[in-house]
Structures are given as C-alpha cells and as structure tokens.
Amino acid sequence: MKKTLFSTLVVLSLVPVMAYAAQKDAAKIAVASNSKDAASSISSKAGKCPYYLIFDSTGELIEVVENPYKNAQSGAGAQTANFLADKGVTIVIAGNFGDKMIGVMRSNGTDYFQLQGIIHDAVKKVLSPGNQILIKLDRNLNPESYESYKKLINIEPNGRKREYVLFTVKKGADKVAALFLSPASEKGRSTLRLDENMWLYIPNVGKPIRITSLQSVVGGVFNNSDILRLDYAAEYFVEQMEDLSDKYILHLKAKTKTVAYDKLKMWVDKDKVLPTRIECLTEASMLIKTIYFKQTKDFGDNIVRPSVIETDSPLQKGYKSVMIFAEIKKRTFEDEVFTLTFMPNLESLRQ
C-alpha cells in the first residue's frame, strides 16, 4: 500500500516537471544585443538593436542574426517582432519594448521579457522552472479560450452583501469580455479588455467608454484587471522561486508598467500546480491585496481548479470580495467577438 502511495506521489510530482520540460523543448529564445557576444549586456532597444542572439531550449546559443530593421525610420518594433516570429522565436528578451512591438508579439503568440543585465543570465532566468510552472498554472486555471459564469460578491464589514453575475468569454493571451446578467440595475452592461485597453458599455446610455485597470466596475476589492484577468504569464515573469516541501513560492514581476500590480508573491500547490494564495504588491513591496483560492472543483473537460476566489485588502479593512465560478467550458470564438462594435451583442453568445 505504502509503495503504491509513494509511486503515485512520485508520478504526480513529475507531472509539472514533465509538462514544463515539454514546453522548454519548444522554446526558442531571441535576446536583443549590441554585439555578437552572449557575455555582453542586453540591448535596451528591442526594435532597433543591431543583433539578436538566438538560444535553444537548453540555453545553448544556436544563431546570431543581424536585425534587418535596426535602421528603419518607422515601424521597427512591429517589423522586428514579425521577423523573429518568422524565425520560429517563441520568447524575446530585451531591455525595453515599445507598445507597438508588444502588441504585435502578443498577436503572434510570442512571449517577451523585459530584463536588464548579462544575456546568458537572462536566458537562464527565463528558462527557469519558475516561469515554466507559471505557464502550467495558467493552463490549469483555465483553457486558453473559454466561457464561464461567475458571481462576484462584495461583503461589507457589517456583513451586507452585493452580488453580480457575469458571463465571461476569453480568447488567447489578450482578449477578455464580460456581460452582466444581474442585478437588474446592471443587466446588459459589458466590459471588454484587449491587452491593456479596457472599455465599459452601458446600454441605453451611450457608446463604450474607456476605463482603467485600477477602477472597479462593481466596486469592492476586485478591480477591473482582476475581473477581466489575462494569463499570469502574459503579464508577469518569475524573478525568483522558493521550492519548499509541499509548495512553491513564486516571486513575480510585471513585464510592463501598465500591468495593475508591480509584483506578485504566489503560493503554488506543488501537486496540483494551482495557486493557493497571491499577495499583490507595489514596487516598494507594499501589500495592496491578498487573493485566496479555495474549493477546488472538477468543471469537466479536465478543468479542475479552485471554484472560489476570495480577496481582502489592508487598504479596505473589513471588506471582502468573493468570486465564485459556476461553469467553465472550453470554447473557441472569432476574434471579432472582442471588439467595441460587438459589445452590445455579447448576450447572443450565450447558449
């Protein structure tokens, strides 16, 4: 009996390792550089750096390519992003990226890391188990494209509650939309997130207006970026990982300044590769809020994940917000669903 249990545990603990090993095999990393030397510093110009050093998934330098767009008058970022994608690059590292280049990389499905320092060290950091665990954790939390129903409950210090029911759809790394189903005063409102752009549509009132990630369309402790959440790996990279007996602690840093939180400290269940707790921090490590993941549930279609997410904040003492998932289903959508013009029609996606 003990042997069986031991073997099961060994196999289970190998699953995430095997998963990120498979992910690593596919990785091809390009690092912006001012020289052909991997011991030199990362270039700060992602679009116009003279060279890209390309590494395989083991961290071996396999190719040095000259950047054909280093002298481009305009559009260097977008063209360089497409050039690297054509070469099969899956991850790009540079000291700084322009918004346009980030947009094109996200569209191409290319991951990116904004790092300073020596090229070799940066490659090691990106290939670290921590980042691979984060990618696995994202897929365990939800499929890349899905629909879900969730309820948000804001709980006041006196116990009074306010509830909202939302229908949410997501596609790929950067597209999320949500439709309010209740209460009556909010019904028909919808929100859309395309990368860092967010809009709110209120029927009978006007056209969609731009909103910000730090606001909250429902009040309470969850802000808009919590409600319209993208994959963690799309917005953060793992700076440091603590490997403890039954859990990992990942220290995440935002890839760009537009991400809602500068840093995250994430407790990860080692067996399930699912988060149990996340502390959202400022640049100076001040705690903004803590998110707790509870009540793991089988949603079918191999989606086993926490069904309840609670959050509280030292900035809003006594208040608590809860997100409950009733359904999560793999589903693919056309890109056109995630557009301003489609926002008034989100209800038509419900089946």
Place this chain on the structure above:
Amino acid sequence: MRFWTAFAILFTLSYGIALAEEEYSFDLSEIEEKPLHIGGYLEFRPVLFGLDTNSALYKLKLYDRDKKNIREEYNFTALLDGSYKKGTTEFRAIVNTDLRKSYLGWSEETTLYEGYMSLRPSSTFNFNIGKKTLKWGKGYAWNPVAFLDRPKNPDDPELAREGFVVASADYIKSFDGPLKTFSFTPVLMPVYDHVNDDFGKINRLNFAGKMYFLLYDTDIDLIFLTGQSKTNRYGMDFSRNITSNFEIHGELAFINDYKKRFISSDGTVFNNEYDATSYLLGLRYLTKSDTTYIFEYFHDATGFAESEMTDYFSFIDQGYDTYLTSGDDSLLKKASNVAGGNYNRKNPMRDYLYLRVSQKEPFDMLYFTPSLTGIFNISDKSFSIGPELLYTGIKNLELRLKTTFLVGDSYTEFGEKQNDYRAELRVRYYF
C-alpha cells in the same frame, strides 16, 4: 454526555458549513438563458424650479401666466425594455412613458425609444432594422459627430434618448498587428411623412456610415451623412488612453452649407449659409483616491455669436414691453417661432467648457458618489454649476439629489434662462 458533546460539535460544524455554503451560493437558475426578457425602471422625479421673472426666456415662455418665483413639477416615468431572442434573431423594444404634473396640469406622453429587429448570422456581421439609437461620437457632454442621434442633454448626458427609424448593419474584422479592429456600419435613414419627419427635409432617403479602427491602441471613427434631408456632413472622432488612468478624446465635424436662421434686435429674420466646422476635445482622469475628472472644450460652429444672442434677447424684451403696454404678443410669438431648433437648443452658443468632478465613496461612505458639474460659456462668461449626490446602497434602487444654479449677467445665455436654480430628486427602481 459524550454523545451530547459530539452531537453539539457535529451540529455546530454542520450549521457552520451550511452557513458557509449559503454565503457562497450560486444557483444555476441565475444563469439560465431565457428567450424572453423584460426589464426597465420606474422613476419618480419631483423638481423645484426657482424662476427668474426678469429673464428673457421667462418672458418668452411664461408671459401670459401668473408671475411666480417658484414652481413645482412631479414626474413619473416608466421605461420598459423587452427583448425576445430566437436563434440568431432578436426583437427589442424600449418604451418610455412620462406622466407629468406641472403648472399646466397633468400630461402624459408615451414614446417608443427603440423598436427593432436584429439578425446576427455571425460575429462578423449583423443587421438591424427599426427604430434605434446609434450613439456616435466620443464626447461625454456633446457629440458634434452624432449626425443621426437626437442631441444629448449636457446637464444629464446619460439619459436614455429616442432613436430614429433606420436600417443598419455592422461588418467587423479583427487583425493581428497595429490595426486590431476594423468595422463598418452603413445606415439607411428614410425621412418621409410620419417616419423620422422631425429629422430634416421629407421624402428623402439618407445614407450614413461609420468606419471604426482600433489602430495603435487608439479608437478612431470616420463618419459621414449624405442624402438631402440635411446638408452633407463628415466627421471623425478618437479616444485613447495616455496612461491607464488618463484618457483623451476628441471629435471633429464638417457641415457643408449649414443654414443658420437668426433674428436682429428689430425683428428682421436673416438666413446665413456657410460651411461649419465644430470640434470637441476632452479628457477623463482618475486619481488614486477615486476622483474622476471629465473635462471638455466644445466649439460649435453652428452656434450663435454673442452679438446674435444679445440681439435675440433684446428683441424678446421689446416684445414683452409691447405685450405689457398693448396686450399684443405677436413679437413674442415671432421670437418663439424663430427659436425652434435654433435659440432653444440646450447650449445655443459657440464655445463651452464642461467639467465634471465625481468622488466615489468619500470618507468611507459606501455607495455615495457626490459630484459637481459645471458648464461655462466662454463667450459671455455665464455658467451653470450643479452639485449632485448619488446613493446606490439598496439593491436595484438609485437615489439622486441634484441642484443646478444658473449664473450670468443680463443678455448672457445662463443669465437669461427662465430658472435661477433647479433642484430635483430622482428615485429610480430597476426591475
């Protein structure tokens, strides 16, 4: 004894679990998709008007009534929003009924705000026919490019409005790269007897369109209207986030051969025809303490110059003096006739500033949003200022207390409006 202790522990635990479960209940019936939906709101809105009996517009509108400094008005509104969905087809109707008790007695008005059929064969294409509001433009208080919408009330820009009968379609396409979205919305608008006949010249079929681009994270619309019910007009608007909490927007509208009708101080009516270029620039800024600022500058080239407004007010004064001395109100009636769609617009002049500051839940007062709105007429230095308090603490109930003070010298826009101030309570229940 042990049994009772165990029972007590078990009972407490199960009660606790039941409570915990109840706390986070999510009944699947809440997300059930129903083909028929009926919602809307009921509203009670008493209003108190502090009248300025010396103002030009008081004289124009209330010259034959008893002089009163204060008037009350009670408004009851029901807005019914119903939809029925079958497959890819949806029928929708929004009906607004206003019941009003004012100094004129009781009055009732029921208006179909919207009533249309939508066909949505795919997410890239949909087709709508019927009465619909299109809500074009990016401005908050004014929308010079909203060529096919009824004008907003800048005092309350979020009020639901009546649409026009149109046939429209949306074609949407998404892309990878800097241009993320393109959509095209062509609109056919018939103007005939009893169909959109308040829009412009009748017996004309008008064609309008809007092209939307999400390009480099900027929303851009290119808009046109042609067809002879009104003169041709073209416009563009944009909206973009500079930082995550700072948004800028703008609108630009060209109107070919705009016809302006105005009156001189001696009562001669002139028609002036010219190409008008109106524009709006605005921003929306959210601070860390949840204060939202909306600021807009609006240049309305179809508006009146200060001298033209002075002539109009002066003519009303003459008409009123004539009425007082001889009982002849023909001059006042002439002034009233020329006002329609011109001088009686909410903001009939050329250059305005709009500022709205709202603070979400100050001093930890949950569900309270106080705000202050100001509209400043740059030309004549008159303005309106309105403090407002919104409370949304009871489920589906919205309480709003709003006061507006109008300030200005004689022969200025806000100085000559018929009210000095207006206070209203709005109680709205959503169902």
